[in-house]
Amino acid sequence: MTDNTDEFFSRKLDDSRQSVLIDLLKAQVDITFFHERWMYTTDWWRNATNVLDVGCGTGYYAHKLSSFSTHKHIVGVDLQEGLIAEARKHHAIESESLKLEFKVGDYESVERNSNDVIIARLLLQHLADVSLFLNWAANSLQKNGKMIIVEPIDNEAYFFPPFDFYWEFLRRFREAEIEAKGDRDIQDQLEVLLRRHSFTIEENRKTVVPSIGPVKESMFKAISLVPELKVVPLSEDEEIRYHQELTDWYHNQDSYGHLTLRTIIASKI
Ligand SMILES: C[S@@+](CC[C@H](N)C(=O)[O-])C[C@H]1O[C@@H](n2cnc3c(N)ncnc32)[C@H](O)[C@@H]1O
Numbered sequence: 001m002t003d004n005t006d007e008f009f010s011r012k013l014d015d016s017r018q019s020v021l022i023d024l025l026k027a028q029v030d031i032t033f034f035h036e037r038w039m040y041t042t043d044w045w046r047n048a049t050n051v052l053d054v055g056c057g058t059g060y061y062a063h064k065l066s067s068f069s070t071h072k073h074i075v076g077v078d079l080q081e082g083l084i085a086e087a088r089k090h091h092a093i094e095s096e097s098l099k100l101e102f103k104v105g106d107y108e109s110v111e112r113n114s115n116d117v118i119i120a121r122l123l124l125q126h127l128a129d130v131s132l133f134l135n136w137a138a139n140s141l142q143k144n145g146k147m148i149i150v151e152p153i154d155n156e157a158y159f160f161p162p163f164d165f166y167w168e169f170l171r172r173f174r175e176a177e178i179e180a181k182g183d184r185d186i187q188d189q190l191e192v193l194l195r196r197h198s199f200t201i202e203e204n205r206k207t208v209v210p211s212i213g214p215v216k217e218s219m220f221k222a223i224s225l226v227p228e229l230k231v232v233p234l235s236e237d238e239e240i241r242y243h244q245e246l247t248d249w250y251h252n253q254d255s256y257g258h259l260t261l262r263t264i265i266a267s268k269i
Helices: 004-010 015-041 043-047 060-068 081-091 130-140 164-181 187-196 214-223 236-251
Strands: 050-054 072-078 098-104 115-121 141-152 199-212 255-268
Touching (some): 015 043, 015 060, 015 141, 043 115, 050 060, 060 081, 060 098, 072 081, 081 098, 115 130, 130 141, 141 187, 187 199, 187 255
Parallel strands (some): 050 072, 072 098
Antiparallel strands (some): 199 255
């Protein structure tokens, strides 16, 4: 794990920072799951037994799946010990028809190679090498197994406040990211990469999701962690201005735009 985002996710966060992430991931799943339920009414999902949720965070998405799941063994894996502790505490299930368990570690540490479905939600953007991941995923899936990929489409997001300063910050953040680790906007390459790794694409949908309600407060708190990534060093003045403008803006909004997600279902040939 080489980049700043991964370092951020992989080091142990203190309790208050961790609770920000826990709240944010929950709030995001609450608004996005509604738009993803269709996948879990398909025959291939109904017939699947072994499911792996890679980068499962707090396990809240896997938990949402439990109401669509019988005779399944779902394993969630994540680098973050604290998030997995949270997942185990609230979402582990062991019943006759459903086992939901969580493991700490890099996806490569998962040994099960007979998965019917791999879920990779909001994960690829954090990986230094997407090809390595797809190679691993192709080996970990059964023939005809499915991989669900959900990724934000960055340049179609209307997620952030309408301040010049904020967009300037994002522009610098993105430039610094590209300089540090190459262009990570993999949207255009994703289909090509998937084909190269023995997948066919069954669905490729865009969904525009409103960013409202509970996401507002947790997103604001999470954005305040961004300077910790240290990708863009901010001066003291900039930091004060940035926080003040954001705080005022967020406290006066009911809604702050939309996030565009791409959902791909790829099948292993
Ligand atoms: C934005 S969160 C998405 C969480 C969850 N999938 C969801 O949709 O709410 C990305 C997660 O991927 C995890 N992650 C990043 N790189 C990973 C890796 N190499 N192996 C396992 N987990 C990883 C991070 O720790 C983080 O919890």
